[in-house]
């Protein structure tokens with residue numbers, strides 16, 4: 001297998017069963033107890049900013065992006081990111097992250113966050129460890145794994161408070177009226 005054999009496409013609903021299978025394989029039942037999962041339960045992800053890697057038409061890797069909010073800040077939550085074990089270390093994970101960040105940038109987003117391993121994600125752009133008191137996930141996370149990538153410098157500054165799915169955030173109009 002060489003990277004040229006891998007095709008990257010925007011996610012569609014038809015990919016859902018294979019993505020679920022890949023995530024089950026990568027994270028096991030524990031995935032349902034994760035802080036990021038609790039946020040993703042609040043609403044849908046953005047399929048147009050999410051990608052799959054295909055080999056011979058089969059999904060071998062997936063990354064999803066979900067709109068989230070904290071205070072007045074808005075961001076995308078990257079994840080789950082998973083690659084089938086047989087296709088690891090071919091650069092698929094790295095490429096999926098790059099595609100997701102690029103799509104986010106083109107769609108006008110300033111901030112992407114995730115919970116993950118800094119040694120993997122820092123070289124991909126997630127070099128900022130979010131200050132522990134700044135943004136509070138619905139379940140405890142290891143502060144060293146709570147990472148941000150500012151697509152627009154300074155965009156992390158107003159991402160403050162409880163992190164929720166963007167659909168559950170208080171509308172800006174109501175905030176302004178208060």
Ligand SMILES: CC(C)(COP(=O)(O)OP(=O)(O)OC[C@H]1O[C@@H](n2cnc3c(N)ncnc32)[C@H](O)[C@@H]1OP(=O)(O)O)[C@@H](O)C(=O)NCCC(=O)NCCS
Pocket residue numbers: 026027081082083084087088089090091092093094095115116117119120
């Ligand atoms: C993490 C994961 C998505 C990487 O996918 P991939 O396609 O193998 O990644 P890439 O080919 O872009 O990069 C591979 C490199 O990253 C390294 N790497 C993988 N996981 C890592 C981690 N958690 N921490 C540090 N480095 C890691 C590999 O050792 C490899 O190094 P090498 O190139 O020197 O051999 C994949 O291993 C996976 O699905 N893991 C299980 C699910 C998971 O942990 N997802 C991330 C959520 S935090």
